[in-house]
Amino acid sequence: MNRNYARLVVPIFVVAIVLLLVVPVPAALLDVLFVVNIIGALVILLIAMYATKPLDFSVFPSLLLVATLLRLGLNVASTRLVLRDGYAGAIIETFGHIVVGGSMIIGAVIFCILVVIQFVVITKGAERVAEVGARFTLDAMPGKQMAIDADLNAGLITDEQARARRSEVAAEADFYGAMDGGSKFVKGDAIAGIIIIFINLIGGFAMGMLQRGMSAADALQTYSLLTIGDGLVSQIPALLMAVATGLIVTRSTADTDMGTAAGAQLTQSRSALMIAGGAAIALAIIPGMPKLPFVLIGGVLLLTAQRIKAREDAATRESARAEAVTQGAPRDETEDLIDAMRVHALEIMLAPDLVDLVSGSADDLLGRVRALRRKIAMELGVVIPPVRTRDSLELPAATYVVRIAGVEVGRGHAPAGKVLALGEDLGSLPGTPIVEPVFGLAGKWIPVELQHAAELAGATVIDRVSVLVTHLSALVTAHADRLLTREDVRVLVESVRTVSPSAVDELVPGVLSLAQVQQVLQGLLVEQAPINDLTRILEALTLRARASTDPEQLVEAARAAVAPALVARHTDGGLLRVVTIDPSLEQAMLEGLRPGEDGSQILLDPVQIDAALTSIGTEMAALEATGTEAVLVCAPQLRPAVRRLVAARTPKAAVLSYGEVTSASVAIETVGVVRGAATLTAGG
Structure with a gap:
């Protein structure tokens, strides 16, 4: 649809709904509007089911208000026709005949059941879930903002990603707040529908007897049929919207739609399906029980469980085949010894129970380290060497160690199945109190299942990889001077030569050697002074070195060049x-x-x-x-x-x-x- 037309559709539609409240409409047009109401509610319900997360359907609270206004307008228009003409279109009459089915008592009972289902069960539940979801979302908002800031400071995300996450957190809070108010419209719509039914029934009965001269039985028969039909035509879309409201507020963030997620999760446990299938077949043995339904359903469950087992076996064989291929032929023992004795510039040693941190995904330890290297390069102007990660049987459980040039510079803990909760009031959470190694904050390692409870308690919750990468970032920044090698300096100087050759040619090697330049840059990095403006630093060194090559004076001259930074x-x-x-x-x-x-x-x-x-x-x-x-x-x-x-x-x-x-x-x-x-x- 053309964007200019799309901007006009909703305002015109809302104005037309308002006109329904005051302008009489013919029965044929009312039928069309009832169809629009029913199909529109069905479309909204299906979209709610296929949304992967609530914010994918962020316009739902506004649509809920418009749909409620449409139903109320249709109720007023249909009431006018019922009381004036005793006829409100084919849809109302058909719904009335189908439900009543020749018996007023059956019709009244069926209608009351539908009202109870919508008002007492679905509407009430959706209202409560929306209220609790809004409160929990608002309570967890500060913790989420602090977690975003922690990821940004650790270099795990960029400024653009941080702004996007903050916007998403704010949008989520606004959405649940709007849904909390929108659920009140659903409840009010259900109450209004019940009241309008009684008004139509009493008003129609009076109109039939007083103005149309109908007998009491005829008036009751005619107007009760129209009233029940009108109520059903209104209540069915209202029921669909109430269900859509419940689906939206109960959906958690997922990567797939509801149907796909439900299918995957309901078939994740082969044992559960086998037990359920066996129980269904066992119930069929009980005398008097219908055999076919229980046997049929039990057989389907057992067949599904068998297919899950076959799928798991195939996945296991494929994993074993891939592992055998990656291992390949064993290397010569001499090569292993040489590799083991080599001193690496930067390495992370992991206890055996922490190897799951290196999962191969984009968000695992290695992926985060790549992002950290980029962050430090942008901030300090030095490219840290690749980080070597390996396991060590000598380390205690849940322990990691960071080494620079083979020397340990820091160690910490990252227990499997737990997250780190940081905050002042953590007494209600299980776990041993610890002190976070970078900022010195009080915290506890708590089970992952208690993450939401910790956020509600006002704590900032950080996953294991983020804790390790934040610690690594602090250690690398503090020891950046040790990581800057002579080869790194050569590469940096050559990169400056490509854009400003005179700044390099006047200094290296005629005035200062590459070793002296390295010494100056290391002096800057000791105090975490950035060296990314290397052109200006080299120009300042050229002027100072003609008078003195004292390392301290050279460092001060370089600092003066980048003083504004x-x-x-x-x-x-x-x-x-x-x-x-x-x-x-x-x-x-x-x-x-x-x-x-x-x-x-x-x-x-x-x-x-x-x-x-x-x-x-x-x-x-x-x-x-x-x-x-x-x-x-x-x-x-x-x-x-x-x-x-x-x-x-x-x-x-x-x-x-x-x-x-x-x-x-x-x-x-x-x-x-x-x-x-x-x-x-x-x-x-």
Whole structure:
């Protein structure tokens, strides 16, 4: 349908429904509208069944309102014709004759049963499910948002994917909220239908006797037939819409439609089908029971169970054949020894019960690691080496270890069948309390079955792969300097040569060797400074290296070249919060600054140094407790030495120089002053 026409169809349809309430319509047109009502409800029901998840039919709450309005309009139009002409079209009369079947009592009983089914069972259940679904969805919304942020920070998803997931979470909450209100329309429609039936019956009886001169029996016979027919014509679409409402609000997210999912899940247990089939045949043996239905159904169940067994056997043989092919011929023992003794740049050791994390899917550990490599390359400008993953019988159960150059840098746990719940109030959940290795948050490993309960309790739930990849990301970022090899530097420099050959030719190898460039880049990565703007870094090194090749001065020159990027990592809405050093203490540090083989050092009284470091730690901890991020600033000459001192006590604290801070166009707010005593003055 043309998009311009589609935009006009619904508004015109709604206006036409409103006209039904006030403008009389002929019986023939009313028949057409009744057909539209019935078939439309059937189409909506089928679409609800084939939707793979509720948001695929997000317009359903609005359609529910329009369909309810249409049925009410048809009720008013049909009531007008019944009371005025004693005839409201062929559909109403035919439905009345079919249900009544020559007996008013049968007709009334059948109609009452249909009303009870719709109002008491389906409508009431759909209303309750919609209400509970809306509440649970809204309660779980903060946890889902935090999980999205955790995946984004770990590099598992891109910014576009994070925005899409946030939009989906918001749309899901809006949908269930709308369904909670829409279910009230279904309930109100059922109540209105019952009331209209009684109005038609009493009004028709009065019209027949008072205005048409009919006897009481004739009036009751005529108008009860029309009333029941009118009620059925309205109640059948209402019943279909109520069922569609129940299907939508009870569907969980799936990859297939309802029919396919039901068929796959109902046939997943061969034992269950065999027991049910045997029970059906056993019931046929009971005297007086009909033999054929029980035997027929039991035979179908047993045959289905047998086919499931054959399918499982075929899958097992295929899996064994594929495993035999992949294993191939055994390698020579010497090759195995050489491979085992080789030191790999980055590897993950998994306990035997964690090998399921490497499933071969796009979302398993290897797929997440590929996404992490891209994230770190974009953020730091360094391509980490491929991650070697293998199992180790020496590790305790549920344990993984991350190694860099053969040395363990971190380990953690990821128990099978469990997820990590992070939050403050986890006392009601089973599990041993732990501390999350990256952010130091309190948490518990809980069974996967309790994930929804944990989310309702306000906890953030993270799967095992995400926990491992987040830990790996933190470790790789902290040790990025160790992962940057000479060959990596050569590749990076050659990539710069293709776009800016002069920046490379003036520096390497005439002024600095590749080893010296590597040393500078490693110095930047030690403080997690990005090196992706390598052209600007090389240009700055060219100018500084003509005066001095001291590694510390070269690193500071490179930092100055990318200072705006360094400052941007710590700004919040264009505001940079800083902690300064008391001028008297800073002057004493400058007077005590001395060069050394490993870089400049500050020679002060140990008590004074300890007091200053304690003051820095206290200030940073106080700011972190309030959720405020700040950086320590000092004179450019002091920055390398101060950074080395601070790293021992407060490794997460960033240290910038006055020149770096002023190079970026940001607002600066002083939130603390470091003094030469163990006290702290907040706010500057």
